[in-house]
Amino acid sequence: MSDAQQDRAASERGERKAGLAQLVLLLAGICMPVLGVTIIAPVMPQMGQHFSGTPGSDILVPIVLTVPALMIGLTAPFAGFFADKVHRKRLLLIGMAAYTLAGTAPLYLDSLVAIVGSRVILGASEAMIQTCCLTLIGDYWSGKQRARYLGLNTLVAGLAGTLFIALGGLIGVSGWRAPFWLYVTPVLLIVPMAKLLWEPARSSAQAAGARLEPLSxxxxxxxxxxxxxxxxxxxxxxxxxxxxxxxxxxxxxxxxxxxxxxxxxxxxxxxxxxxxxxxxxxxxxxxxxxxxxxxxxxxxxxxxxxxxxxxxxxxxxxxxxxxxxxxxxxxxxxxxxxxxxxxxxxxxxxxxxxxxxxxxxxxxxxxxxxxxxxxxxxxxxxxxxxxxxxxxxxxxxxxxxxxxxxxxxxxxxxx
Known part of the structure; x- marks a missing residue:
């Protein structure tokens, strides 16, 4: 069935049809993990100087930058399991809220070990966000349109990374903590996501909590x-x-x-x-x-x-x-x-x-x-x-x- 035929069939069944607003929100969510890494990269030397008296700071400061990516790698399969098992949209909103809380934690934390801990939580929340956003793109669109939008996410993320690095450097002149204020960005997205995104309906065999079919x-x-x-x-x-x-x-x-x-x-x-x-x-x-x-x-x-x-x-x-x-x-x-x-x-x-x-x-x-x-x-x-x-x-x-x-x-x- 062609994309046009699928759209007409969906319209006849009274389904909601995703458009530009949903695409923008999901692509913005996909940019959050990029923000998580690139925005603080320029201030790593300042952070190293600030915590120079902390034992092991030469190892812990670089980990602040890299551990979220490792956590995405370790926790994304679990995020995918809960997205299929329970609820995509709800997991996305939880991830956005956790991202803000963990991302802004270095603004008031004075312990380097605690900051590393907050970055571990940040990485897990990024896994939830990115997994759910990609999954909802697959749910909302089909065929060639789905392929284009899945491909578009990597373009948007790449451009966002370039912008965030420059922005982090500019804000970093005010101190190494200043770029962490940008982790409040998801707050601006949570309400629109709650209102404009929806959980795709599941069949009786796919109902939340039902046994999942084996992965291909x-x-x-x-x-x-x-x-x-x-x-x-x-x-x-x-x-x-x-x-x-x-x-x-x-x-x-x-x-x-x-x-x-x-x-x-x-x-x-x-x-x-x-x-x-x-x-x-x-x-x-x-x-x-x-x-x-x-x-x-x-x-x-x-x-x-x-x-x-x-x-x-x-x-x-x-x-x-x-x-x-x-x-x-x-x-x-x-x-x-x-x-x-x-x-x-x-x-x-x-x-x-x-x-x-x-x-x-x-x-x-x-x-x-x-x-x-x-x-x-x-x-x-x-x-x-x-x-x-x-x-x-x-x-x-x-x-x-x-x-x-x-x-x-x-x-x-x-x-």
Whole structure:
């Protein structure tokens, strides 16, 4: 059934139809985890100086920045379970409230250990928010429109990250605590979400509290590939400044400018996905890993800043196109009863991969003899993974964007 036919059938059944307001709210919610990391990154040195007398501060201060991502990786599957088992919208609102409370805690906490604890709670709330927002996008839209909107979330998140880093730096001149005020942002979204979002109706077999049907095994391969994709995606985000320093570029402003150019290329790749979302995964994923390998290979061979910048741009563009492809490949075909858990496991794979990216690069560097050789090894692995995906998808021959038949929704349940 085409999107238009599904919309007409929904209209005849008297269902509510999601529009721009719902899309904006869900995309804004997806930006919260990006805000959680990027807004405080510029003030990490100030925080380190403030807590310099605290034992272990050299370890705990970086953990303040990174532990939310780890917690998303660890808790997103549980968030997905409760989204399928109980209530998507209610879990989203709880996550938004918890995000505000935990995010603003460093404004009044004087213990570095307590701040780390608040960031653990923040990460769990981010898992709830992102899992529920992605799941509701899948619930509200179908077919190619669903694929476009799932892909759009990575573009919006990338652009938001660039904005939040700049905003955090500007606000940080008032002190390291000042950026934490921006964690009150969800308060502005909770009431509109409560009024404008709705819980999709469940069939009697899917009623809240009912036994969940097993999760599709088709999710395993996309999630394993996404785990590696998270490593690749984060590799140059973290390591590019060190590469540039190693070839003689020491100006932080120049390094930041090149990183911003790579981020822009990443956003362009994300934006291009909407035009390519109809292509099958067996075409897109190998090409994207191949492009990533080319970019990393150029960075490996770079002896000058322009060459390294070229490699970074190619890598950023390729990974920008890769992430929405992996997301749609994994979850677009899942039926309603599995959608929350599917999104949760996909997010877990992505964030665990991102968290361990630096450790993987360090391990490869120890074997290969340095950072740039490590990136060359990662390029080789990217080609290998792309080839494996090509061979695997030739066997199953499934299109990327064609959704599986889902149980028809009825009038939405009250919140």
């Amino acid at each position: 095994r088709d999710l395993i391969v996309p999630c394993v590939v996404t785990l590696f994709g998270g490593v690749v995606f984060y590799a140059l985000i973290v390591e590019l400044p060190f590469v540039l320093n190693g070839i003689g570029l020491t100006s932080s402003a120049a390094v930041g400018g090149i990183s911003a150019i790579m981020a822009l290329a990443n956003a362009i790749g994300c934006g291009l996905f909407t035009a390519l979302s109809g292509l099958p995964a067996r075409v897109l994923v190998p090409l994207e890993f191949g492009g990533t390998a080319v970019g990393l290979g150029i960075v490996f061979a770079a002896g000058s800043v322009p060459v390294a910048t070229t490699g970074a741009v190619i890598t950023g563009f390729s990974t920008g196109l890769l992430l929405p492809t992996l997301l749609v490949w994994a979850v677009n075909r899942l039926p309603f009863a599995q959608r929350g858990r599917g999104n949760g496991w996909w997010l877990s794979a992505l964030f665990v991969g991102e968290f361990f990216s630096s450790l993987v690069i360090a391990g490869l560097g120890a074997v290969a003899g340095g950072l740039q050789p490590a990136l060359a090894m990662l390029a080789v692995l990217s080609v290998a993974v792309g080839g494996i995906v090509l061979l695997w998808q030739r066997r199953v021959a499934e299109p990327l964007a064609t959704p599986a038949a889902t149980a028809p929704s009825k009038n939405p349940a009250s919140a």
